[in-house]
Amino acid sequence: MNLTLKIWRQKDAQSKGKMVDYKVTEISEHMSFLEMMDVLNEQLINTGEEPVAFDHDCREGICGMCSMYINGEAHGPDRGVTTCQLHMRMFKDGDTITIEPFRAKAFPVLKDLVVDRGAFDRIQHAGGYISVNTSGNTQDANAIPISKHAADEAMDAATCIGCGACVASCKNSSAMLFVGAKVSQYALLPQGQVEATDRVKNMVAQMDLEGFGNCTNTGACEVECPKGISLENIARMNREFLSANIKG
Amino acid sequence: MSGFFKSSIGRKYAMALSALFLMFFLLQHFAINILSVFSPNAFNEASHFMGTFWAVQYLLQPVLIFGVMYHFIMGFILEFKNRQARVVKYAKNNGAANSSWMSRNMIYSGLAILGFLVLHFIDFWLPEINTKYIQGDMSGLLADGEGFRYYEELTHKFVNPLRVGAYVLAFVFLSLHLMHGFSSAFQSSGVSSMRKQKLQAFGKAYAIIIPLGFIFIALFHHFNH
Ligand code: HEM
Ligand code: SF4
Ligand code: FES
Numbered sequence: 001m002n003l004t005l006k007i008w009r010q011k012d013a014q015s016k017g018k019m020v021d022y023k024v025t026e027i028s029e030h031m032s033f034l035e036m037m038d039v040l041n042e043q044l045i046n047t048g049e050e051p052v053a054f055d056h057d058c059r060e061g062i063c064g065m066c067s068m069y070i071n072g073e074a075h076g077p078d079r080g081v082t083t084c085q086l087h088m089r090m091f092k093d094g095d096t097i098t099i100e101p102f103r104a105k106a107f108p109v110l111k112d113l114v115v116d117r118g119a120f121d122r123i124q125h126a127g128g129y130i131s132v133n134t135s136g137n138t139q140d141a142n143a144i145p146i147s148k149h150a151a152d153e154a155m156d157a158a159t160c161i162g163c164g165a166c167v168a169s170c171k172n173s174s175a176m177l178f179v180g181a182k183v184s185q186y187a188l189l190p191q192g193q194v195e196a197t198d199r200v201k202n203m204v205a206q207m208d209l210e211g212f213g214n215c216t217n218t219g220a221c222e223v224e225c226p227k228g229i230s231l232e233n234i235a236r237m238n239r240e241f242l243s244a245n246i247k248g
Numbered sequence: 249m250s251g252f253f254k255s256s257i258g259r260k261y262a263m264a265l266s267a268l269f270l271m272f273f274l275l276q277h278f279a280i281n282i283l284s285v286f287s288p289n290a291f292n293e294a295s296h297f298m299g300t301f302w303a304v305q306y307l308l309q310p311v312l313i314f315g316v317m318y319h320f321i322m323g324f325i326l327e328f329k330n331r332q333a334r335v336v337k338y339a340k341n342n343g344a345a346n347s348s349w350m351s352r353n354m355i356y357s358g359l360a361i362l363g364f365l366v367l368h369f370i371d372f373w374l375p376e377i378n379t380k381y382i383q384g385d386m387s388g389l390l391a392d393g394e395g396f397r398y399y400e401e402l403t404h405k406f407v408n409p410l411r412v413g414a415y416v417l418a419f420v421f422l423s424l425h426l427m428h429g430f431s432s433a434f435q436s437s438g439v440s441s442m443r444k445q446k447l448q449a450f451g452k453a454y455a456i457i458i459p460l461g462f463i464f465i466a467l468f469h470h471f472n473h
């Protein structure tokens with residue numbers, strides 16, 4: 001198929017960017033969206049132009065690197081997929097596709113479609129971990145009884161790949177789905193209890209510091225999340241935060 | 249708890265609390281107003297009680313005024329801050345693909361309600377304060393002393409079709425506000441989804457029945473007097 005692409009081009013973090021139109025031809029419907037971008041970039045390199053910078057790594061939907069806001073949605077129109085798993089069969093011959101970087105004050109654009117999601121790392125560093133003694137006497141995690149229900153829910157929360165689609169989709173650029181998932185994956189397990197109070201307080205404080213907006217429960221994040229992270233994780237984080245503040 | 253209300257989540261709790269209070273108030277307000285359809289007497293009695301009982305006037309009324317002000321001022325602040333969290337807007341954004349119109353436009357439905365509240369204050373609250381606390385007439389009686397004035401005043405207000413139209417429109421916006429707001433308030437308060445599913449149906453019913461009831465009262469008095 002033949003497509004018109006409207007792509008955000010921005011030289012570096014300081015420059016003002018703009019939308020630029022490109023044409024690509026003979027795109028196979030079996031290609032992934034990133035492969036289509038590869039075709040465009042090859043074309044640009046052959047004509048001596050600067051290729052479009054975009055993030056990617058695993059190309060199998062597990063690393064969370066690929067981003068892009070495609071036709072007004074994070075990771076494009078398909079559900080439960082990242083951009084690397086988005087197939088060109090979701091589009092029609094002759095379509096015009098708008099491609100923008102994830103937008104949020106806390107995710108500054110570095111170049112073209114590449115944004116800095118370091119804010120997520122800093123939130124993780126603020127409390128998204130447990131402290132374990134690794135001196136050689138480390139207790140086997142399987143020795144600790146955990147209910148199937150809690151284990152399943154913790155695993156669901158832990159499938160968050162930190163891609164940032166939730167922030168990009170949210171009208172408020174809120175990071176609460178991500179932080180809710182990261183708080184929940186520990187809050188549900190016995191190993192997470194010891195540091196629970198500090199964890200939620202510190203992670204929320206860091207989230208606020210990074211300049212993310214505040215959740216108004218539109219639910220856009222849950223719909224656009226490639227891993228189906230549930231809004232329930234935000235409700236759980238709110239409960240954890242309230243009880244942590246009551247405990248002092 | 250010191251930093252709690254400065255944090256994003258603390259503010260969500262406060263917002264939800266003020267909204268839950270407003271929804272409870274709305275229910276009580278509706279219960280009294282609907283009496284006017286069935287029994288002018290009962291409506292008069294209830295209005296006189298609410299208008300003169302000290303606990304309502306000096307405790308609940310200030311709490312209500314604070315609650316409303318807090319809610320819409322925090323609503324404005326939230327909206328303002330949230331807009332600042334995205335400096336460069338998307339060239340193309342398909343909000344309808346992932347969220348309801350109501351959830352994305354709380355500030356506009358809220359503004360419509362605020363406009364209505366101003367009109368409503370001028371219509372009912374200011375004259376009440378004037379009669380009771382400036383002229384000092386706490387009797388609740390008509391000028392000729394023949395019975396209570398509340399029902400008369402109410403029906404009088406719904407003669408003008410423009411005012412009735414404004415009221416009806418405002419309640420449509422209230423319904424839209426609550427369609428999202430009801431479940432949102434519970435989600436903000438951290439109520440788990442298991443319990444929320446039952447609440448969801450109740451919330452939808454509340455968001456439709458209460459505003460529709462108010463519309464019915466306005467139209468009833470417009471066409472019957
Ligand atoms: C009787 C009047 C009102 C009722 C019953 C009401 C009810 C609600 C409810 C239940 C919520 C959801 C709370 C939450 O998500 O935590 C809400 C949110 C909101 N309200 Fe109102 N509201 C009223 C008036 C107003 C007014 C006058 C404004 C003025 C602008 C307003 C602006 C907002 C905004 C912006 C939100 C979204 C904030 C958020 O979801 O966190 N509301 N309202
Ligand atoms: S919650 Fe979903 S959308 Fe948000 S970062 Fe995690 S995987 Fe991505
Ligand atoms: S490139 Fe790893 S998730 Fe898409």
